[in-house]
Amino acid sequence: MSKGVKTTASGQKFPGAVVCQEATVKGDVTIGAGTVVHPKAYIHAEAGPIVIGENNIFEEQVVIHNRLQPVADGESARDPKVMVIGSNNVFEVGSHSEALVVGDCNTLEAKCFVSRDTRVSNGCVVGAKCCLTADEDLPENMVVFGEQNRRRVQGERPAAQILQLEFLTKILPNYHHLFSH
Numbered sequence: 001m002s003k004g005v006k007t008t009a010s011g012q013k014f015p016g017a018v019v020c021q022e023a024t025v026k027g028d029v030t031i032g033a034g035t036v037v038h039p040k041a042y043i044h045a046e047a048g049p050i051v052i053g054e055n056n057i058f059e060e061q062v063v064i065h066n067r068l069q070p071v072a073d074g075e076s077a078r079d080p081k082v083m084v085i086g087s088n089n090v091f092e093v094g095s096h097s098e099a100l101v102v103g104d105c106n107t108l109e110a111k112c113f114v115s116r117d118t119r120v121s122n123g124c125v126v127g128a129k130c131c132l133t134a135d136e137d138l139p140e141n142m143v144v145f146g147e148q149n150r151r152r153v154q155g156e157r158p159a160a161q162i163l164q165l166e167f168l169t170k171i172l173p174n175y176h177h178l179f180s181h
Contacts, residue, residue, distance in 0.1 A: 018169050023058075027066075032056070032087065036168045041091075048080035053087035053104070055165055063096040067116065086122070088160040095126075103140075105157045123157030 012025060016033030019025065023037045027045030031037065032054035041058045043050060047068045058064065066083040086104035091097065095108040098115055103122035108114060112126045117135040120126070124138050127145035138144070141154045 018172055020172060034165060034169075036165060036172065038062070038168075038172075045083070048082050050083045050085070052085045053089075055087050055160065055162075056085065056089045056091070057161060057165065057168070058091045059093045059095075061094045062091040064091070065096075065098050066100070067098055069116065090161055092128075105160065107158055123154070125154070125158065 012029050014031045017031040017035040017037065019031060019035075019037040020039045020041075022039030023041040023043070025037070025043045028049040029043055029045050029052070030049070031052045034055040035052055035058070036056070037043070037058045038060045040060045041062045041064075043052075043058070043064045045066050047066045050064065050066050064083075064085070066081065081100055083100050085102045086106075088105045089102060090107045092108060092110045094111040096113045097108055099118050099120055100116060101119040102114075103120060103124075105122055106120050106124045106126075108126045109128040109130075111129045113131045113133075114120060114126060115133040118132045119137045121138055121140045121142075123141040125143045125145075126132060127143070130144045130146075130149050132138075132144065132149065139153065141157060143152050143154050144150070145152075
């Protein structure tokens with residue numbers, strides 16, 4: 001690996017994924033084939049492993065953090081929790097997810113936040129700058145939008161970003177160093 005890599009190698013597996021070396025990947029992280037991780041994305045498996053499915057896009061400044069939970073006496077809980085992110089998801093610029101479960105075909109738009117207590121099913125869209133902190137399961141095809149986190153159900157699941165994935169898979173290696181796992 002070249003100078004400037006911000007990662008720890010233990011437990012990391014990226015077969016068939018496009019992961020830029022300028023991304024920060026820490027801890028036990030498995031990234032599925034076809035997934036693209038842009039420069040400056042931050043993925044940290046602190047409280048347990050992170051398992052990421054196939055054909056996801058993690059744009060710049062995305063934060064995926066399986067964070068240790070604080071307990072009453074100021075110590076962090078030590079129960080390992082596995083974070084599972086499905087396939088065909090898009091995490092847009094600056095989105096932040098601590099959700100332990102993210103299903104398939106979801107879009108987390110720019111600068112949104114999803115807490116560890118929220119579970120995202122399939123086909124959901126969390127709008128730009130929306131903040132989900134409640135202990136809840138988002139139903140399939142739910143769209144969260146606006147300053148008050150208004151909600152509606154969309155008629156069908158968002159389409160997979162196959163063309164964007166193909167483009168990024170061809171272009172990113174021309175301009176960035178990639179992990180070779």
